[in-house]
Amino acid sequence: MAIDPCTSQTLTSPDGAELVVCAHGGHVLGWTPAGGEPRLWLSPTAECGPGLAIRGGVPVIFPQFAGRGPLPKHGVARNRAWSVVESGAGTWTAKLTDDENTRDIWPYAFELELTARAAGQTLDLALTARNTDDRPWSFTAALHSYFTVGDPATTVGGLGGLTASDNADGSQQQLDESLLALGTRDIAVEGAGGPVTLDDSRLGRLVVTANGFPDRVVWNPGAGHGLGDVPPGGESGFVCIEPALLEPVELAPGSAWTGTVRLDTGKR
Numbered sequence: 001m002a003i004d005p006c007t008s009q010t011l012t013s014p015d016g017a018e019l020v021v022c023a024h025g026g027h028v029l030g031w032t033p034a035g036g037e038p039r040l041w042l043s044p045t046a047e048c049g050p051g052l053a054i055r056g057g058v059p060v061i062f063p064q065f066a067g068r069g070p071l072p073k074h075g076v077a078r079n080r081a082w083s084v085v086e087s088g089a090g091t092w093t094a095k096l097t098d099d100e101n102t103r104d105i106w107p108y109a110f111e112l113e114l115t116a117r118a119a120g121q122t123l124d125l126a127l128t129a130r131n132t133d134d135r136p137w138s139f140t141a142a143l144h145s146y147f148t149v150g151d152p153a154t155t156v157g158g159l160g161g162l163t164a165s166d167n168a169d170g171s172q173q174q175l176d177e178s179l180l181a182l183g184t185r186d187i188a189v190e191g192a193g194g195p196v197t198l199d200d201s202r203l204g205r206l207v208v209t210a211n212g213f214p215d216r217v218v219w220n221p222g223a224g225h226g227l228g229d230v231p232p233g234g235e236s237g238f239v240c241i242e243p244a245l246l247e248p249v250e251l252a253p254g255s256a257w258t259g260t261v262r263l264d265t266g267k268r
């Protein structure tokens, strides 16, 4: 019997780190470092099914970030069933291949693979996009991570001095070294290659590093957001720090791109 792609699966590593995944969207729904607390926020009213995007965890954004192009918001990967390639103790790989449905929206052949590996205090994610078409295509991408916020005074660090563009009105500002995680905010920070930290007095520190994703988007919808799948007050439970590739990259037929993200509590 085929497994419903919305069925979640918990994969525990030998040292007790937990990874929760589901095939819909190639989605990491949860991560708990060994001996720690869950660090990814998942909406209690998240919806799953064909055409729906799960609110929380780590949505895979491909081949278009947000509304930056003609495709549906955030592209074609997050709202359809992927196939599971491999699952084991704390590790999981899923794949999305173009079909009639994706080609109706974006007329190219592609293969997308997400690997997640939880062990000890880290979660490693790798996203590979492969051009299986006979024409070049361009894409943008992100791993749209929703982090749990345990203390309202939690701050985001590591972006100080960089220029942020507001995703709504394009206005620019230079960022302070420390940002309040829960402030209403939707900014893109291009060329933010260094580690970004989340300092939460209740849950502890989290360090986000990435390769291949040169940019960071920081998003919290704030109160009065009107999002059907974020209950009122729910926005106080998370902040999105999204390793992203915002400038389109062209892939030649047969070639591939990989972006990786590491989440680390730093505890040893």
Ligand SMILES: O=P(O)(O)OC[C@H]1O[C@H](O)[C@H](O)[C@@H](O)[C@@H]1O
Binding pocket: 053, 066, 073, 074, 167, 186, 187, 217, 218, 219, 240, 242
């Ligand atoms: O509500 P969604 O389609 O999942 O998008 C959620 C958010 O994603 C990103 O953070 C964008 O920068 C925001 O503008 C957007 O609101």
